[in-house]
Amino acid sequence: MGVFNRLFKKTPQLEPADLSILKTDVHSHLIAGIDDGVKTIDEAIVMLRKFIELGYTKVITTPHVMSDYYKNTPEIINAGLDDLQAEVQRLNLPIAVEAAAEYYLDHNLSQLIESKNILTFGDNYMLFELSFTTEQNRIKESMFELITEGYKPIIAHIERYPFYFNEWAKIEDYRNRGVLIQVNTNSLSGQYGPQVKKMAEELIDRDWVDLIGSDSHHLGHLEVLDGLRTNPHLHKIIAKENLLNKFL
Numbered sequence: 001m002g003v004f005n006r007l008f009k010k011t012p013q014l015e016p017a018d019l020s021i022l023k024t025d026v027h028s029h030l031i032a033g034i035d036d037g038v039k040t041i042d043e044a045i046v047m048l049r050k051f052i053e054l055g056y057t058k059v060i061t062t063p064h065v066m067s068d069y070y071k072n073t074p075e076i077i078n079a080g081l082d083d084l085q086a087e088v089q090r091l092n093l094p095i096a097v098e099a100a101a102e103y104y105l106d107h108n109l110s111q112l113i114e115s116k117n118i119l120t121f122g123d124n125y126m127l128f129e130l131s132f133t134t135e136q137n138r139i140k141e142s143m144f145e146l147i148t149e150g151y152k153p154i155i156a157h158i159e160r161y162p163f164y165f166n167e168w169a170k171i172e173d174y175r176n177r178g179v180l181i182q183v184n185t186n187s188l189s190g191q192y193g194p195q196v197k198k199m200a201e202e203l204i205d206r207d208w209v210d211l212i213g214s215d216s217h218h219l220g221h222l223e224v225l226d227g228l229r230t231n232p233h234l235h236k237i238i239a240k241e242n243l244l245n246k247f248l
């Protein structure tokens with residue numbers, strides 16, 4: 001090896017990771033026509049085939065529930081799931097499909113918690129998201145309500161909220177209260193911007209990530225994930241032994 005190569009040698013590229021170690025994806029929008037995810041069952045099937053190709057054996061899909069935009073109920077979501085599962089069975093695809101939801105923290109959520117009309121997955125895990133623009137003032141109360149009612153709340157893609165950029169004490173406080181942290185795999189690509197990428201990397205380095213999710217709305221998101229399989233932080237997070245994806 002010449003001097004130039006020795007001095008400027010790049011870190012060797014990692015082998016593309018085998019995502020089958022993850023087993024389950026926990027965040028996606030695969031129920032046709034009820035949110036900003038897929039529009040048809042065929043589109044969902046194309047994505048499920050890509051999940052299979054990547055090594056996943058289970059997908060827990062999580063349509064938006066947002067009182068102003070996506071008035072999805074457990075009945076609506078489960079009806080869509082039935083249709084999707086029927087097609088998966090008809091095509092004999094080797095992947096299990098379940099559904100929960102991604103709950104937006106709004107005035108309606110308290111009512112849903114009170115009436116226990118919440119879709120969960122695994123051990124009573126409940127995925128929720130926040131406004132991207134402002135830090136809502138009911139966040140702590142809502143988390144407390146959820147935990148009191150026996151739910152295990154998971155903050156969806158915490159790395160994407162600008163008001164949490166480098167707010168490590170706040171994030172640690174949530175974790176101490178029993179809130180779980182989900183990071184989007186695609187945040188590592190920079191597709192949501194450099195700060196989001198940095199946050200995702202640091203959350204992984206701090207070992208604060210409980211679950212990862214594709215948050216895939218269309219095939220393009222899974223193609224980005226495919227391209228990330230040589231990413232060192234993706235390698236690091238999927239190697240985490242107690243990552244919850246592996247136990248769902």
Ligand SMILES: [Fe+2]
Binds near residue numbers: 028029102156215
């Ligand atoms: Fe989502």
